Amino acid sequence: MLLELTVNGERHRIVVGDAVPLAYVLRNELGLKSVKLGCGLEQCGSCRVIVDGVPRASCVAAAADFDGKRIETVEGFAAGDALHPVQRALAAANAAQCGYCLSGIMVAAKALFDRTATPSRRDIRVALDPHLCRCGAHPRILRALDELAGHG
């Protein structure tokens, strides 16, 4: 089917197969490799993208279901060379080990901080809970975001 998506502010008209999940279209048709595949079961959060302001898994749901939606991926977070505050906070804190989970986590955090500049510590943990990290980088990711929210 013919699909219209607004991705990182740019409109795309793409022909896709009915069942192709959104993640494959974003990664392979649009080259947005920040969108990671970790399980294909909506269990790990690696593939989440922002859809009309809300983080959603993209590994199972068909791209066709996102017709007309506004989608954001990490590639679109920076304004030119200026990283988004969430990216700046995580980078300054070296808040990663392997970094595979990081895109999905930045997606959840940006959606949260775009909604409110001062989320509570609990808000941050609830927002990040759908995301798995296997290296144990959680403490410094949480510290960086707590600090960004003014809970330093």
Add this chain to the structure above:
Amino acid sequence: MADIPTAELPGSLKRNASLDLWVRVDARDTVTVRTGKVEIGQGILTALTLIAAEELDLDPRRVRIETAITGRSPNELITAGSMSVEDSGSALRQACAHARRHMLERAAVELGVDLQSLSVDDGEIGGVGANRKVSYWDIQGGRPFGITVERRIDEKAPARYTVVGRPFGRVDLPAKIRGDGVFVHDSEMPDMLHARVVRPPSYHHRLAQLDRAAIEGDRDLFRLVVDGSFVAVIARDEYAAVRLAARAERAATWHQIDTLSAPDRLADYLVAHQAGAYPLIDGAPQAVPIPVLPSADDAMQVQRTYARPYLMHASLAPSAALARFDDGKLTVWSHSQGIEILRPLLAKVLGIEVDEITVVHSQGSGTYGHNGADDAALDAALCARAVAGRPVLLKWTRQQEHRWEPYGPAMRIDLAAALDGDGRVATWSHDVYSFTHIGRPMPFAEGVEMVAAWHLAKPFPRAAPTPRLAPEVGIHRNAWPLYRFPATRVVKRFVADSPLRTSSLRGLGAHGNVFAIESFVDELAALVHVDPIAYRLEHTDDPRARAVIERVAAMCGGLSTSSAGPTVARGRGIGVARYKNKQCYAAVVVEVAVDLESAIVRAERVWIAADAGCVVDPDGLVNQLEGGAIQSLSWTLKEAVGFDADGVTTADWDSYPILRFSEVPDVVTELIDRPSLPSLGAGEATQGPTAGAVANAVAAATGIRIRELPITPDRLRAVALTVAGG
């Protein structure tokens, strides 16, 4: 200047003495350094960048570090055992010292001044009496050194360090923050194809029949690869490969050639299947009679058994590899931790010469030992061979990762002690039963521990596991206690026949052994009514071990907690070890809150004190220690590989849950820096101490001693009932 002969060359320089393997002065502005170690999320490339910059007197931003490639990088065999700073860091430092001295000697001639008068500032060489400066790039830019390092020369004195030991941003992080496709999974190449493998339901199934027509009728199929029970589909489009794999799975029928042994209690199975007992003599297991401890007739005798289940690496990204065959030459991009070992194995299975193969390290998600990376590399190579000339990117599914990776083996530890009249340990006995922790395929072994190799029409046999008898490897890693007792007896009990495939998982035997030792020490302290920290110090003569214990005690303000509510029990516990008894010292205190209704244990606060000798990258070191502690909390509280006679049953994140963001404690870490002492590997230092600390904290909170991991609500309830029932 005291130069020391070749035998004393540090780390990996011994086997890679050509300077050009390590350092290259680029045409201008930058210096490229190489390592045979690979980035697995542990930040090694950053630590090595800092070491090179320090020794060369360069701004670290001028140092480029190259990923490992067989045939081009120093051959360091494997990235494992927390050895990278010790092996590669020490070698690179010495190589850079030679590079610097060589360029200074040339500069002295060119500038007509005495060598001793020269100094370097960010690659610019100048000095007293010199009327101009020359740079590294003037002297050596774009030209190889052509030098073989033959003797050890003096390195920069730690007192003069300006880069090492100071915080520096991770070199690999900016690209990941921007969302660039840096992982092998993100590879793009002209004409690249996508592949998926279709695996049997378990180790003991083989292909009975495949309805090829059902797959070949699909116009998206580029190639169906069938070799014995090895089945893979190749397509131009990635999702088509996913779809075709599902189709092939439906088109395949398998027959079961055997079942898995699925014992009720692994701890009993381990004793029943023991294949050999090896007492540790000077740290090394030996095939000698088991020593008898001196008898202590009137002393208090205590015996306890501890156990842990099989654990998964469960890397966040399913294993993947990119491979291409061109004119009989194979190139594989792999996230293996052992590319130099993978290379001859690929040659053996594919029946080609080692020289025809290049393995390029390409990042994957975090790996914590031997996971599915090497298996995926062989899968990709087999597919690439079927479509010569075209690159093939192959990825496993989540379920394949969970089912087929080699697991960290189950362990059983029997501890016994006799206490003297003062309540101190008089004799200590440690018997550890486990399967091999070193299942990584070895090129010269008869069998091949790679999944696809077992499935080919002409299959390779599985490798027979053998007990490793070097000090501090595998099962007996950290089985020798940190503490000094009048008499100590440690026996490695090797079990060959594992129901599940096993290999190296972060810390190897240290996780189970330290969990047991630290739990037992706490139990003994409680029996004689001594504070657990004081009891440890009474038995510790190593000043560095005492220092981390005292530091963590000061950080947390002691083990007593005041806030016990009606529904929540709170407690703190400590765990201590020196990794491998020769690397990083770590002392960990964990505070838990146990919900008395649900029996859920939450780790709320963690304090870590560590001594890793000279600290190279303090932030990277803290990251490793804390990451290890969080991962160990997850193992200790939640994880166990489930299986039955038909195969592994924990094949996704729902059935194999790990610690989540909402369950993560606040963590505080302090380092005891020792700039004048050698840097010590630290990447696995907190696995064991954290496990012991959690069990001790649960006991402190509830009075219930859990000796078998994981400490789940079900287990806590079951043990509580047993205790209550007497």
